[in-house]
Amino acid sequence: MCGIAGFVAQNSGHCDRQMLRRMIEMVNYRGPDASGIHVAGPVGLAHARLSIIDIGGGHQPMHNEDESVWITFNGEIFNYVELREELLKKGHRFQTQSDTEVIIHLYEEKGEDCVHDLNGQWAFAIWDSKRERLFLSRDRLGVRPLFYATPSEGFAFASEIKSLLTVPSISREIDLAALDEIFTFWVTVPPRTIFKGVSELPPGHSLFLEQGHVRIQPYWTLDYNPSIGLQREEEARETLLELLLDATRIRLRSDVPVGAYLSGGLDSTVIAALVKKLGTTHLKTFSVAFEDKEFDESSFQNEASEFLKTDHEGVLCSSEDIGRVFPDVVWHTEKPVLRTAPAPLFLLSKLVREQGYKVVLTGEGSDEVLGGYDIFKEAKIRRFWAKYPESKLRPILLRRLYPYLKSMQSQPDAYLRAFFHVRKDDLSSPFFSHLPRWDMTSKLKMFFSRESRELMKSCNAMGRLDAELPSRFRQWDNFSQSQYLEAAHLLPGYILSSQGDRMAMAHSVEGRFPFLDYRVVEFASRLSPQLKMKVLNEKYLLKAAVGDLIPRSIRHRHKQPYRSPDSQSFLRGGTTGGKKGVLHEYAEELMSPRAISQAGIFDPERVSKLVEKARAGEVIGVKDNMAFVGILSTQIVVDRFIKNFPKERMT
């Protein structure tokens, strides 16, 4: 796990070593153990290392025997042991025990097709000096980040956007079309990022730079072909368990100790249970507990830890903590977020690091791959209801949704019906499952300034996403379609980045995701939707497959998605007795009419009315909360990345 950066100069220019150093130093928290730079004429590769495998030998950038192939690599190739054996049989000679060197030899053997053999999470760049070609690759599901830019004097790439923004000729300007996407989907659709001049290499894609020309192509795509039905449940259960065990086994490969997150939910408990089943005697687990009981799951965390006999450590997170660290959180997410949920994970990775760990296994991906999200359930109920819209009984099922949302549960039936009501055209939309969420999020656009709204008039976020859908999308069943929308967009764009890589790496911690082993993903794509969500029982097959490996109470508990306190986190002093509260100082400043006008993105009058409401403690609804967090985080992006961007890394 590491940070990477690089530059290829155009028109017989030279790569500036100092510039490259500034780029990689910007993300040195990604790899505080060592750093390396290789410059040869127009090409420069840089690396910040977090030593996990082959501590002594894995320095980067690394080269092959004749130094014609150079690599800078962030991530892990979990099947490197097996690949190494095969390569040895073919006559390759290795200098180190690292997985990095395995990629080099595999590249020598197979060229860019080497990626098909890799089981892991990666972002790497290979400079092939014989072909004078730069080859960038990102893992199938987007666990590891990779961005690039094409300023006039060359081509630049890096693990994080802030490295690219140190290059003087790369402009630091917000892309309003990207904001329009974030205020619809919560994420941008790659290659678009929040910055105009910066692109994201999409998951599962390769990029080639040859003679100044950039070519991007997919090497792997999500596909759904559900051929394994209920009648083969037993066999499917066994296969899933075997695959998950092996996915976990190879993710324990490390020369430093590996811990695990334990949220109290099904997925992380399953992963911890699999680690124990594989024979690990001592397992350190970590979790976040909340002061606010509405969000807290510590009783389940403790139960899971006792059941699995793990050595458990937790961090108690208050609203105050979230408000305090939020600006740093946004410095790491590098994009606006509509929830504060990344912040507790930022605090969690700090705990992990303080406890001497730098690798954790974690349960992300299970909901996308094995059918856990409420949005899948919601879509199922809405579709079922839409068949007989006059039915009085069918909409009662809506109560089964969101039992953990206090405000939703106390909502009258008539309102639930009105909100989830299926409109005439909705059923034929490819985005049926996501329309309520996206429609609601889009309502936040009313906070944009008149100028922004004018410039955004031509934006059509859903139209653009529609055009990007895979050609087979419309042949998939409804359940697979909603799974795709989550797995292809929210997963890499938010879950694995804003809540994943960025929060963990902020404190030099690497996350590993057994549910995202591509063998698990490909197997799950062959399961019928009934095996994933049986009637309204989410992740049915997973629960059946793990059985008594986990506590019964966790297997049967109602799924509670991970959430944290939103707008109230920015209030200081509370609002008791009708007294108005005050926001954190930076929030008061960034949300002030002056700062809002200066940034020009939002409407100062509307924002001040929202702030007024927040100060009075009246921001209760989901929409207002998202608006508050979304506007504040956008203002932080403008402040930290545009207005006050550090020329060099701050110490």
Add this chain to the structure above:
Amino acid sequence: MTSIETDVRRYIVDKLLFGRTDTVVNGDTSFLESGLIDSTGVLELVAFLEEQFHIKVEDEDLIPANLDSINALTSFLERKSAASVNSQR
């Protein structure tokens, strides 16, 4: 305009429209259909009604026919306050 209607309008403009004037909310504009109220926003509306008008909104009152437009709210509030005056007699 009655004072109830004025109060309700002010609440809608300040707290739901955040001061925007480009959206016309007529007496019978549906809050739900126009997206003024999100899936959880009705609770906020109820909190406002109870605090501002010193009434108790009962579970059976929670239907769009009572709460989903300015006209509906105004007549609901008038009925409510008449009932509370009656019950005090």
